[in-house]
Amino acid sequence: MKTSATTAKQSWQDNLQKTRFVMDTILLVSFLIVLAPQSTGIVLHEWLSLVFLIPFVIHILLHWHWFLSSFKQLMRAKTLRERYNFVLNYTLYLLMLFVLVSGFLVSVALFPALGIPLEIQDFWSKMHHDSATLIMPILGLHLALHFRWIKTLIVQMKKKAVS
Amino acid sequence: MKFVKKNWKSRSTIVVGISLLVGILMIALEQTQFAIDINSAGWHHGGEGEGRPNIPGAVLFILPFVKALALIGVPLLVARLIVNIIGLFTRKR
Ligand code: HEM
């Protein structure tokens, strides 16, 4: 048993999995806010999308090792789950980029505020709408793949001690 | 924060750099016939110009979040269901 003196000093920040859990929660909440421009208004939507880039990059930083070894791992992959995980993660990455790029290209507040002239094409409006719709179920599959981890971490976060 | 901060400057630079590069390449898609077709046919949302629906403001505010949660949550649950069904058949062996 750990003494209370050692456990008191430890926080989620001392544990990689708990750090991931906290950052993932922030990522999910900020993503949900960005997904609802009808509620926030378009202007806020555009600025919040910029803020969203921070948890997004942090998510990649916290899985740096996965990305570094991903191609080597794919070559060695034995299970269907590993291959599926690879395809899903890179699909999600490219789709997220596409949502962001198309978002910038239909910007009505951000670019004008920065003084950048922009002629909005119907193509990019449709792409932003379609890709933002498509990324939601893909994210659902991403979360489904890590469902057991999420359940484990919810239990662990309730305990004070870092395991 | 030590896990987030580990080499964060160089790593973020790499991530942002690659993303910027791929993102700029994506803009080239507007040159495709697919894009030209959509632009010439025109595209706009359904529902525009139909006036405000007769729903309370609070519900109108919540609804987009409900939509997002459903579009994320339903595929999540369906995927779990499929995994569990497959598990029922494979774990016994
Ligand atoms: C936008 C909302 C997203 C949420 C809420 C989310 C959530 C999660 C969760 C809960 C996990 C498992 C726990 C963990 O290890 O942190 C995870 C893992 C991971 N995610 Fe995401 N994610 C999102 C987007 C993305 C995107 C866009 C990418 C691609 C760049 C991505 C790449 C990864 C990778 C590589 C892993 C680790 C996979 C592994 O270790 O097998 N995620 N994510």
Ligand code: HEM
């Ligand atoms: C993760 C990033 C983003 C997500 C998930 C996202 C999601 C969405 C969604 C769901 C809509 C509603 C689409 C519709 O119903 O037609 C929308 C509209 C819009 N977004 Fe984004 N967006 C993101 C980034 C951006 C960025 C970076 C900008 C610009 C700087 C932007 C600008 C807009 C504009 C101007 C609209 C209204 C366009 C229209 O109604 O055709 N978005 N976005």
